[in-house]
Amino acid sequence: MEINESKNKFMPRLQIQSLSCGYKNERGYTEILKDINFYINKGEIVGLIGEIGSGKTTLLRAITGEILRSGGDIFYEGKSIFSKENYLNFRKKRIYVRQDAMDILKPRYSVEFQIKKLFKGGKYDRSNVERIFNNLGLSMDIMNMLPVQLSDGTRHRVLIAMALLIKPEILLLDEPTTGLDTYAIRGLLELLKEMAVSTSIIMINSDIIPVFQICDRIYVMKSGVIIEDGIWSDILHKPHHPYVKEIITSVPSISNRNKEYVDIDNKIEGGCVFLKKCRHMKEICKSDVPYIMDRDHGYRCLRYPEWYND
Amino acid sequence: MIEVNNIQKYYIIRRNGIKEQKFYALDNVSAIFREDNIFAIFGDSGSGKTTLCNIISGYQKPDAGSVLYNNSSEKKTKSVRYVFQDPYTSLNATKDVRWHIETTASLNDLDPVNIWNTFELTGLSRKNYETRLISTLSGGERQMLAFSIALSQQPDCMVLDEPFSYLDTLTLFRILSILKKTKDKVLYIYMDNDMNRCAYVSDMIYVLKGGKIIEQGTPEKIINSPEEEFTMEIIEKMPDLQKRI
Numbered sequence: 001m002e003i004n005e006s007k008n009k010f011m012p013r014l015q016i017q018s019l020s021c022g023y024k025n026e027r028g029y030t031e032i033l034k035d036i037n038f039y040i041n042k043g044e045i046v047g048l049i050g051e052i053g054s055g056k057t058t059l060l061r062a063i064t065g066e067i068l069r070s071g072g073d074i075f076y077e078g079k080s081i082f083s084k085e086n087y088l089n090f091r092k093k094r095i096y097v098r099q100d101a102m103d104i105l106k107p108r109y110s111v112e113f114q115i116k117k118l119f120k121g122g123k124y125d126r127s128n129v130e131r132i133f134n135n136l137g138l139s140m141d142i143m144n145m146l147p148v149q150l151s152d153g154t155r156h157r158v159l160i161a162m163a164l165l166i167k168p169e170i171l172l173l174d175e176p177t178t179g180l181d182t183y184a185i186r187g188l189l190e191l192l193k194e195m196a197v198s199t200s201i202i203m204i205n206s207d208i209i210p211v212f213q214i215c216d217r218i219y220v221m222k223s224g225v226i227i228e229d230g231i232w233s234d235i236l237h238k239p240h241h242p243y244v245k246e247i248i249t250s251v252p253s254i255s256n257r258n259k260e261y262v263d264i265d266n267k268i269e270g271g272c273v274f275l276k277k278c279r280h281m282k283e284i285c286k287s288d289v290p291y292i293m294d295r296d297h298g299y300r301c302l303r304y305p306e307w308y309n310d
Numbered sequence: 311m312i313e314v315n316n317i318q319k320y321y322i323i324r325r326n327g328i329k330e331q332k333f334y335a336l337d338n339v340s341a342i343f344r345e346d347n348i349f350a351i352f353g354d355s356g357s358g359k360t361t362l363c364n365i366i367s368g369y370q371k372p373d374a375g376s377v378l379y380n381n382s383s384e385k386k387t388k389s390v391r392y393v394f395q396d397p398y399t400s401l402n403a404t405k406d407v408r409w410h411i412e413t414t415a416s417l418n419d420l421d422p423v424n425i426w427n428t429f430e431l432t433g434l435s436r437k438n439y440e441t442r443l444i445s446t447l448s449g450g451e452r453q454m455l456a457f458s459i460a461l462s463q464q465p466d467c468m469v470l471d472e473p474f475s476y477l478d479t480l481t482l483f484r485i486l487s488i489l490k491k492t493k494d495k496v497l498y499i500y501m502d503n504d505m506n507r508c509a510y511v512s513d514m515i516y517v518l519k520g521g522k523i524i525e526q527g528t529p530e531k532i533i534n535s536p537e538e539e540f541t542m543e544i545i546e547k548m549p550d551l552q553k554r555i
Contacts, residue, residue: 178476179355181354182354182548183547190555207478213551214554252510
């Protein structure tokens with residue numbers, strides 16, 4: 001199946017159309033993602049934010065093609081990845097950096113050996129490695145160490161450095177800033193910005209500040225659906241969904257030291273995904289909410305822009 | 311009140327199997343932690359935060375100096391509780407959530423209902439999580455479980471070693487406001503490598519660098535008029551929503 005090209009003048013590098021997928025186990029099938037629409041262009045950085053259990057990691061794994069879908073499709077340069085030859089081609093173009101570094105690095109081989117193995121013939125540009133290590137706050141001494149001797153944060157950074165060395169077409173990062181200190185976060189973000197010329201980067205992060213610092217477009221997820229997407233400045237300055245506003249105003253920092261957490265429990269469920277905790281709830285929110293597109297800013301709220309006046 | 315006086319701690323590093331070298335993880339650290347306050351200790355990775363945590367909670371002995379708990383060198387049992395950095399090794403992955411909470415209750419002569427109440431305070435519901443295996447929980451859920459187990463034992467002091475690194479922004483905000491609400495009952499010593507969180511939660515910040523406390527003060531003073539060069543650089547590079555790279 002190929003995409004209708006007259007519809008899309010500028011074909012995105014990766015496009016997801018109304019994808020639904022989930023996990024199968026002995027108890028049955030649980031659907032995690034419902035009706036996901038997503039695209040990323042060449043040289044773009046896209047951020048995915050959302051709370052624990054909102055399906056961010058599942059979406060990333062769906063993009064790699066690891067899990068089965070129950071509906072919808074994923075296109076890489078206009079071709080569906082769910083066919084054998086297209087998938088083999090797509091697999092070489094994407095790198096997925098997972099959260100658990102120990103499962104990926106070989107524990108009994110030195111870091112240098114594993115970096116050499118990335119390149120054909122074992123030749124690599126040592127100055128480039130040194131520059132990336134320096135930006136991430138790693139010393140060159142760890143080249144001769146084994147992964148079992150390194151701490152967990154260092155292993156994670158080695159893995160990110162290895163992904164940055166290859167320069168894939170699509171780079172998927174799962175929580176890259178967890179466990180890094182201030183210098184290393186800054187260094188990593190600068191490296192990513194520099195890389196995003198030919199590489200498309202999708203990063204998910206539970207801490208939203210780095211996402212707003214580098215991403216071009218941002219998707220917000222909750223309970224397996226996308227509830228808002230758009231350019232970063234639109235989302236930061238004028239969020240269309242109360243949940244997104246809640247996230248942005250409750251970043252822990254010195255300026256909102258005196259802000260108290262107010263627990264809201266409407267004790268009803270169904271309809272909008274944020275119905276239970278929303279302070280702007282009205283009767284209309286109990287019905288199903290469609291995804292509304294307003295130019296390049298999509299949102300899933302029936303009461304916008306009225307709720308700003310509440 | 312916990313007082314830390316001139317603490318030194320070193321690890322011996324062997325190079326080539328012959329040469330021995332002392333590496334000072336902590337070098338002449340003195341600090342006072344008083345009740346009704348939250349103390350944050352800020353430090354980069356490798357600055358000695360975890361070693362200081364271990365010494366305060368009694369897991370390691372200092373090589374020089376002393377730790378005083380309410381002016382005596384003897385620590386009352388169960389008065390200091392520790393939330394570990396790594397939620398993957400501090401919980402038993404083969405058991406479920408109910409086992410962890412019932413074991414805590416029987417070891418400390420507590421009512422399991424109280425622990426469940428603390429667990430629900432963090433925002434997880436008992437109904438959904440009671441029978442789930444630890445191996446199916448995500449990093450953030452594990453950290454909230456570990457925190458609620460430690461808090462429910464009603465300690466005098468809690469040492470938190472980067473306890474909320476896997477949490478998302480909204481949950482983090484909720485948990486940090488739990489800390490602020492309960493600070494009159496428990497003395498919190500909070501370690502983190504993110505200055506934003508330290509400034510939000512604490513009443514006093516110690517800045518640790520290379521095993522030494524180089525600066526101390528209230529969050530307003532540290533953020534607005536830092537004295538040391540290191541602190542200035544950290545505040546300049548601090549992640550900020552408005553600063554675009």
